[in-house]
Amino acid sequence: MNHDSLHRWRIAGVVASAVIVLTVPVYAIKESRARAVPPPLDAGRATFVGRESCVSCHESADSAWRGSDHDNSMAPASEATVLGNFNDAAFEYGEISALFYRRDGKYFVRTEGPDGEPGEFEITHTFGVEPLQQYLIPFPGGRLQSVTIAWDVERGEWFYLYPGQDIPYDDWLHWTRAGQNWNGMCAECHSTNLRKGYDPSSKTFTTTWSEIDVSCEACHGPGSRHVEWAEIPPMARPESENYELLIRTGGVSSRQQVELCAPCHSRRTELGDYDHTRVEVLDNQVPAVLEEGLYFADGQILEEVYVYGSFVQSKMFRNDVRCSDCHDVHSLQLVREGNELCLQCHRADTYDSYDHHFHKKIHEGRPSDGALCVKCHMPERPYMVIDYRADHSIRVPRPDLTLEIGVPNACGQSGCHDDEPVEWSADHYQDWYGRAQKPHYGTILAAGREGNAEALEDLIRLSQDDLYPAIVRATALSLLGAYPGEAATAAFNLALQDGEPLVRYTAVLNFTPTTPEELVELVAPLLFDPVGAVRMQAATRLAGISSGLLRPYQQEALDEALTEYREAMEYSLDFSFAGFNLGNLYSRLGEPQRAEEYYRLAIEIDDLFYPAKANLAVLYNSMGRNQEAEQLLRQVLEAYPEQFDVAYSLGLLLGELSRYDEAAEYIERAASGMPQHSRAHYNLGLVLQFLGRNAEAESALLNALELEPDNLDYLYGLADHYVKLGEFSKALPIAERMIETYPENPVGREIRTFIERALASPPEN
Secondary structure: OOOOOOOOOOOOOOOOOOOOOOOOOOOOOOOOOOHHHHOOOOOOOOOOOHHHHHHHHOOHHHHHOOOOOOOOOOEEEEOOOOOOOOOOOEEOOEEOOOOOOOOOEEEEEEEEEEOOOOEEEEEEEEEOOOOOOEEEEEEEHHHHEEOOOOEEOOEEEEEEEOOOOOOOOOOOOOOHHHHHEHHHHHHHHOEOOOEEEOOOOOEEEEEEEEEOOOOOHHOOOOOHHHHHHHHHOHHHHHOOHHHOOOOOOOOOOOHHHHHHHHHOOOOEEEOOOOOOOOOOHHHHHEEOOOOOOOEOOOOOOOOOOOOOOOOOOOOHHHOOHHHHHHHHOOOEEEEOOOOOOOHHOHHHHHOOHHHOOOOOOEEOOOEEEEHHHHHHHEEEEEEEOEEEEEOOEEEEOEEEEEEHHHOOHHHHHHOOOOOOOHHHHHHHHHHHOOOOOOOOHHHHHHHHHHOOOOOOHHHHHHOOOOOOOOOHHHHHHHHHHOOOOOOHHHHHHHHHHOHHHHHHHHHHHHHOOHHHHHHHHHHHHHOOOOHHHHHHHHHHHHHHOOOOHHOOOHHHHHHHHHHHHHHHHOOOOOOOOHHHHHHHHHOOOHHHHHHHHHHHHHHHHOOOOOHHHHHHHHHHHHOOOHHHHHHHHHHHHHOOOOOOHHHHHHHHHHOOOOOOHHHHHHHHHHHHHHOOOOOHHHHHHHHHHHOOOHHHHHHHHHHHHHHOOOOOOHHHHHHHHHHHOOOOOHHHHHHHHHHOOOOOOOOOHHHHHHHHHHHHHHOOO
16 A cells, blocks of 8 residues: 555546537547457356465466565465564654554554554554565454554664654544555455445445455456366367456457556556456546646656556557566566566667667676666656655656656666756766757646646647557546637547547546537447446436437436446445545436535545535535535635635635625635636636726736637626726727627627717717
């Protein structure tokens, strides 16, 4: 369990969407490259039989597996498995203290408990083996909780997983709370045939597994049919596809093998227990795109993202390199050491040479790290304080991008040249390889994250270019949602037909049509998508739509997909994001009581999960419960002052309550913090106009119009502002623009007529 990178807002839905008009129709979904994956055998009567049933025929694989990280992923606490010092070992870190000891052959820790008071807790399981080992403690309701003091195997000492942080006992991240809960946070990838077994009504777990560690059937699927087939004398065995194994692991493409590992080795949102019957990644989970907070803008790892999202960006993945080319699939060890690993494919005289890496192999009488391929192409970052993980995007170092967009580069990482300024690395790089650098998608994503207007065309191009990885194209779409307009509309429409499931999913998630009819036209076909996550996301977008807009077969498909979605979210109701998403769903379905129930469930799990509070406030506002709505929004802003979208919501609410001075304060804060949010500038102009702050109102309305020059609301608002001030010479050209841009709308002509009459009849003295 990674305690550095627990992603508090693991959200499959959105708080609010940018408005994007879609006009181009959706046609048939293109054939997906992922569809080349052969379906697994019918699960039928296949059951899990355990590793011991495999050993007699697969001794070499079993021998390699023994002692591996998979073998040691979890175990009952015993003399053989516990590595930490439990000989009355005291630990202190700031206000945190613990005593680790043994009694009657059992292992205990005395430390702060769920009520903030010291207590004794028995440790029943070890978790992991190197470079650190964690320990699990049983709690009521079937929970196992992970202590946030871990054992450093190399140094032989206890250490705290949250250095510099004071986590109170009632915080989601405290070791006794949901953020450190093994059942939901860790179990799915540390045991075989894991069934989480969460009951939302009782808030309890009945978590089960067939084997406590990651064993044969974790990858190959339930093996009973294979064992039955293998027990038949060889000459009598019937012809069998894949030897009656449920999951095909041999003779598969690189993509198939990488996606076989993805259910555990990716940053993701789970859609249910992994049952080995669904071969498409997005039937089992939704991998995170290169979102801010998880990845740097150029796709380098920031938080712990578990390899998949990095590797699928790489040129290696594009050229059919797979996990097993570098790692033994059973021992998990590298198949070769040092540069020999890379020289399996790359010419030594070209790449393992001074003319390529410009580093001596021997420096001051010792081997030099600078000549190692991985030091430049797979820099490491520490997670959980001491666990260094390599970036598997296997990229070329780019110190120029460090200067341009602030991302790290290998020269200044891993303790190599971190004492030198970035310019030093960039100058050497240019001397060695020349000044010309290939364009990198990181500059586009960085501009998109900042909301730069000029990023629009680049984001569209990136989203449509098949030469870029699907995860990069999907990330571009996730940022494109903040750019309304016809160009973005066309890009989303193409993405809805894309061959890559992650691209289609992200397109459905991030666009917003202007009319219900457009929504049905564009999204309803995706109710029949072959991939579960896409169907479910389409269903959430259509939830609450008038049944009169759907054909009977579409309504039937919508009902089925909504059932899928509910089941997926109910599976994760031990997390805030699932309650939040169900709250959003029932709000759309016009069931405010159920929506409130799920929003409150999300807040109960994590009181700092602000999206649930923000959306519950919106719900309360729609129900006329404005005092409660205001209280929630102020709570969010107190905890997160820079949540400008929440400041905007509070400003609008205060305006609705006729508290205009306060409204102006919060909308102005939102407009300053979200300079590309045109509607915030527009509403700021309206409220400032009401307060008589006319010059400021004009400036805000002009800002809105600059961002969206053809927006009818903004044109009308500015013209109306000038008319009210009697500044008809300024109002008239705005009215002319309205007539030219919207010739079929009478409002422009009406304003022009009013202005002409006013100019023809000057006021009497």
